[in-house]
Amino acid sequence: MHEDEDQPLVSRPLLFVVALEGGERIAEARDExxxxxxxVQAVHGIPVSERAMGLAQLVVSELVTNAHKYASGPCLLNLKVGDGTVEISVWDSDPTLPVPREADPHRVGKHGLEIVMAVCRSFEIRRESGGKRVKATVALDDGGR
Incomplete structure (x- = not known):
């Protein structure tokens, strides 16, 4: 028995991990x-606003799209709910760190990281063994990013 097993489930972070491969992984990531x-909401009773639901899917879509576009192998999607947020983490096999661009309304495309940074409470990019990880955090309520 682990030490924290006597704690109620809602006081511990809830975690979901999936490995994504192939061209369908962007839609699969959004669906998952x-x-x-x-x-999280129905079974564990943690409130998730429709805004948070939509933002989480948008962020996942943008991060998995970038992984699909720039890395040759599979990617890993981690979702962790705790402390009123969902932490979205995508690992891929390309160690090259993306560089967020300045906002430019005349540029066509390449706004993914710009969008993610605008809607998230926090954003981080770091190299890891065999690739990189991009993390973003979205508030579960409508009170803030």
């Missing part, structure tokens, strides 16, 4: 995110 967030 919605499924997980729905379960």
């Amino acid at each position: 995110t919605r499924r997980f967030m729905t379960e």
Whole structure:
């Protein structure tokens, strides 16, 4: 028995991890995110606003799209709910760190990280063994990013 097993489940972070491969992984990642967030609310009783549900799917879509576009191998999607937020983490096999661009309304495309940074409470990019990880955090309520 682990030390924290006597704690109620809602006081511990809820975690979801999936390995994504192939061209369908962007849609699969969005679907899995919605499924997980729905379960967080329905099964565990943690409130998730519709705004948070939509933002989580948007962020997942943008981060997995970048992983699919720039890394040759699979990517890992981690979702962790705790402390009123969902932490979205995407690992891929390309160690090259993306560089967020300045906002430019005339640029066509390449706004993904710009969008993610605008809607998230926190954003981080770091190299890891065999690739990189991009993390972003979204508030579960409508009170803030």
